[in-house]
Amino acid sequence: MSNITEPRGATKFLLRANAGLVYAFFYVPIVVLVVFSFSDNRNVGVWGGFTFDWYRDLADSEPTKDALWASVQIAAVSTVVSVVLGTMAALALERFTFRGKKVFDALLYLPVIIPDVTMAVMMLVFFSQAANFFGFSKGFTTVTLSHIAFSISFVSIVVRARLAGTDDTLEEAALDLGATRWQAFRHVTLPVIMPGVVGGGLLALTLSLDDVVITQFVTGSGWTTLPLYVFGLIRRGVTPIINAVSVVMLVASMALVAFSLLAQRIRSHDPV
C-alpha cells in the first residue's frame, strides 16, 4: 500500500481544475483549427457556414501537394536512418567503454543544445562549399542529411533512457544459452528497448516534419517542404487552406501514433 493518499476536498478540486485547464489550453486551439478548416469564409476566424472547399482547393493545389510529398519523403528517410544510427550510438555508449567515449557522448548531445539558427548557418556554409567543390546541387540530400544530423541525438537520448532501465543480464543469459550476438540483440534486447526506439522514431519524424529554420537554409531547388510553404503562404494572408493542410497533417500524425501503439500492443501479446 502506498502511504501517499489522494488529495481531498478543495485541493482535489483545484488540482482537477488545473489539469482540465492545462488540457483545454493544449487542445482547444486544435479544435478551433479543425472547425475553421470547414468555414466558408476566406478569413480565418470568421465563420461563414460549412464547406469542404478548402480541402478541395488543397487537393487541387499542385505546390501544396508537392511540398507535402517533399516533406514526407525527407521525413521517412531521415527517420529510418536516424533511428538506426541513434540506436547504435545509444547501445555503444550504454554498454561499452572505449577511448574517447566522453567526447563522443558530449558531441552527440551538441545538436540538442545548439540554437537552430546557429546549426542552420553552419550547415548552409558547409553544404554550399561542399556543393561548389563536389559539383552537386542542394536539395533532398542536403535537407535529409541535416535532419538526420539533429535527429540522431534525440533518438539516442530516448533509447538510452530506456536502456538504462533495463537489465543487461538478460542479454548475457541469451549469449550463455547459445544465442549469437545478432540473435541476442534481435530477440532479447530489441524487444525490450522497442518502446524507446519507437518513441525516438516518432520524435525524429515530428522534428523532421516540423523543422523550418534549418530546412530553409539547406534546401535547394524543388525541395520546399510543407512548413516552408505554409510560412510563405502566410505572408500573403492566412486562408483556411492552411487550416486544411494542418488538419491533414494532424490526422496523419495521430494515425501514425495510433498505428505504432497498436503495433506494440500486438507485439506484446506475441510470445518472444
Add this chain to the structure above:
Amino acid sequence: MNDKTSKLIVTSVALSMIGAACGGSDGDEGAASGAADCAVGETDGDLALYNWAEYIAPEQIEEFETEFGVSVTQDVYDSNEAMQPIVAAGSSGYDLIVPSDYMVGIMKDGGFIQPLNKDLIPNLANISDDFSGLNFDEAGDYSVPYQWGFTGLAVDLEVVGTDFPRSWDLVFGDAADEYAGKITLLNDPRETLGAALKSLGYSLNSTDEAELAEAQEVLAGSVDNLLAFNTDSSDELLTSGESAIAQVYSGGAITQFLGTDDPSRYTFFVPEEGGTRWIDNMAIPFDAPNPCTAHAFINFLLDGQNGADLSNYTYYGTPNAESVALLDDELNEFLTSPDLLAGGLDSVETIVDTGDFELNYSDAFTEAKG
C-alpha cells in the same frame, strides 16, 4: 518585415559577411560569368525559380514550359531576409529570384546578383517610365521590376464616413482620438516610423537621429489609440469590423475588399504627405546555373499580355505599360483611382537600406511601442 524577420536582420547581416568571405574564393568566377552570352529566347537548361508564394499564376509557368521546351521548378520564401543568405552562400542552384527594392541594393553591392544582358530582354521597352532611375538600381543593370504596390491607409467608410482628412493625421493627429481602439499599424519598424517621418515632412529613408527621434515621439503618442501593431492580418481585422482604419499594403487590401459582400464600403489611399512605394524585382543570382533561360523568362513575363496575366493573378500593380489596358476592370479602377495618391507620385518613396542605421529604426520602434 514582421517581428521575426526584423530579428533576422541581425542574422542576415552576419550572414552576408560570411557569404562575402566564402564568396571570396570564387568571386572572380562570379564576376567573369557576368552578362549572359546567348541569343534572344535561347535557353540553356531548366529554370529554378525562387519566388514569394502564390506570386505567379501556375498557368503562366506551364505556358513558358510549353513555349520554350524547358521545365520550371518553383520554390518559395517568406521574407527577403530568408532568401538573401541562401543565395549569398553560393551554389543555391536558383536561376531567378524576386527580391524587393532595398534587397536588390544589398545584393547588388554584395555581388550576389549578376548584371543583366539587356540585349536579351527586348521587352524591357514595355516598362513604364515611372520605373526608370530607381534608387536601388539606378540604371536597371541588375534588376527588372516585377510587381509593385503602395503602403497607405485603408478605411471603413461606414464607420469613418467620407469626410475625413486624406492625411496621416488620421492615425497620428487629433483626428485619431475619435477612432481610439479602432486603428492598426503595421508591425514593421521601417513602414511605421516611415509613416511618422512622412507625416512630419521628412524622407522615410532619413538617417538623421533628430528626425527619427521626432518620428518616434509621434508614433509613441499614437500608441494609446491603437488596436494593434499587426502586419499579417490587418486586412482581415478591417473587414471583420474590429478596426476602422488600418495601415496596409495596397495589394492585400484590394484583394480583401473584393472578397467582401460590399467592396465599395472600403477605400485605400496613400496620404497626401506620402507613403511607401515598394517594388519587387526579378534578378539573376551571381552563380545561376542557367542564366540564358532566366533571361528568356524575364523577357517572357515582360510581354504585355503576360504582364497583365501576372497582375490579374496577384492583384498588385504592373510596371508594364503595355499591360495596363489588359488588366481586370476592378483592378485597373483601383490602380488609376484619382484618390489613390493624395499627394501624387512624387510624394511616395521606396525604402532603401540604411545600413547600420537599421538598428536605430528597430530600437526607436521598440521604444515607441513601449
